[in-house]
Amino acid sequence: MEISGQEAETVRQGQSEARQPLYLAVYDSLRDEIQVGKWKVGASLPSEADLSDRFRVSRITTRHALRLLEADGYIRKAQSRRPVVMAAAPARREGWFMESMADIVEMVGDARLDIRSWRQERSAPDARDFGLPLATRLHCLRGILSRNGRPYARSIIYFPPQIGARLSRGAFDDAVVFRVLQRLLGIHIEDVQLTVWSELASEEDARDLRCEVGSALLATQLQYRDENASLIEIAYSRALASEAKLSTRLVTSARVP
The missing domain is CATH 3.40.1410.10 (Chorismate lyase-like)
Known part of the structure; x- marks a missing residue:
C-alpha cells in the first residue's frame, strides 16, 4: 500500500485541532478505515514500522494506538506478526467508558x-x-x-x-x-x-x-x-x-x- 504525506498531515492537523494525543489521532484514522472496509476482516494491517512511517509518529505512539484497537475488538496482535483485523464494529462497552x-x-x-x-x-x-x-x-x-x-x-x-x-x-x-x-x-x-x-x-x-x-x-x-x-x-x-x-x-x- 502506498503511503502518502497527505495522510500523515491529516492526522497531525486533526490532532492539533482537537488537542488530542497523537496516538488517539492514529487510532481514529485506523478505526475509521476498518469501519468503512478499507481493511477487511481477516486482512493484516501494515507493520508498526510502516504505520509509524505513514503517520510520521514514533513506534511507541503507533503501538499505543494498536493496543486501543485491540482492546476495542477491531484487531488482534501477536508477537512479531502484523495485526489482523477481527471486526468492523467495536466491541460493546459497559458503563461510562472513560479514557479520553x-x-x-x-x-x-x-x-x-x-x-x-x-x-x-x-x-x-x-x-x-x-x-x-x-x-x-x-x-x-x-x-x-x-x-x-x-x-x-x-x-x-x-x-x-x-x-x-x-x-x-x-x-x-x-x-x-x-x-x-x-x-x-x-x-x-x-x-x-x-x-x-x-x-x-x-x-x-x-x-x-x-x-x-x-x-x-x-x-x-x-x-x-x-x-x-x-x-x-x-x-x-x-x-x-x-x-x-x-x-x-x-x-x-x-x-x-
Missing part, C-alpha cells in the same frame, strides 16, 4: 446542567491541591445533571481565583464545563486525573437526586490541568450507584520487539 476527553463528552451526552449556585467557597483540600493557602476562597459551581427530566448526578466544581474571576454564572451554558474554559478563556486541557470512590447519600444528595438517605453513590473527582501542567479545575460528581457504572482501560508497558 472525548469519552467525558460522550458520557455527559445530552445531559442538562441546572445551576444551583455560583459563588466563592472555602474547601481546604481543594485549595491545597491548587497550591493555595487552605483558607483561600475558591470559585465554586454547584449544579444538577439531568437527562430526560430526571436528575442523575450532583456536580460540584472548584476553580482557582485566577480562573474563577474570569467567569460568571451565565457563562456555564454547556454541561461539559471544561469546554466553557476552552471556548471563553482559550485554555487547552492537556491532562486529566480521575479518582473514584463510594459514599452513602446525604440529606442533600437525597433531595437533589430523589433518593433515600443512605443510598449507595458513585463519587468521582476529575482534576484538569492545562498545557503548563497547572491545575485549573477540580470537578466532583455524585451519582446513584444503581444507575452509574464506570469503565476504563489499563495499558501495560510496551513489549520490547
Whole structure:
C-alpha cells in the first residue's frame, strides 16, 4: 500500500485541532478505515514500522494506538506478526467508558446542567491541591445533571481565583464545563486525573437526586490541568450507584520487539 504525506498531515492537523494525543489521532484514522472496509476482516494491517512511517509518529505512539484497537475488538496482535483485523464494529462497552476527553463528552451526552449556585467557597483540600493557602476562597459551581427530566448526578466544581474571576454564572451554558474554559478563556486541557470512590447519600444528595438517605453513590473527582501542567479545575460528581457504572482501560508497558 502506498503511503502518502497527505495522510500523515491529516492526522497531525486533526490532532492539533482537537488537542488530542497523537496516538488517539492514529487510532481514529485506523478505526475509521476498518469501519468503512478499507481493511477487511481477516486482512493484516501494515507493520508498526510502516504505520509509524505513514503517520510520521514514533513506534511507541503507533503501538499505543494498536493496543486501543485491540482492546476495542477491531484487531488482534501477536508477537512479531502484523495485526489482523477481527471486526468492523467495536466491541460493546459497559458503563461510562472513560479514557479520553472525548469519552467525558460522550458520557455527559445530552445531559442538562441546572445551576444551583455560583459563588466563592472555602474547601481546604481543594485549595491545597491548587497550591493555595487552605483558607483561600475558591470559585465554586454547584449544579444538577439531568437527562430526560430526571436528575442523575450532583456536580460540584472548584476553580482557582485566577480562573474563577474570569467567569460568571451565565457563562456555564454547556454541561461539559471544561469546554466553557476552552471556548471563553482559550485554555487547552492537556491532562486529566480521575479518582473514584463510594459514599452513602446525604440529606442533600437525597433531595437533589430523589433518593433515600443512605443510598449507595458513585463519587468521582476529575482534576484538569492545562498545557503548563497547572491545575485549573477540580470537578466532583455524585451519582446513584444503581444507575452509574464506570469503565476504563489499563495499558501495560510496551513489549520490547
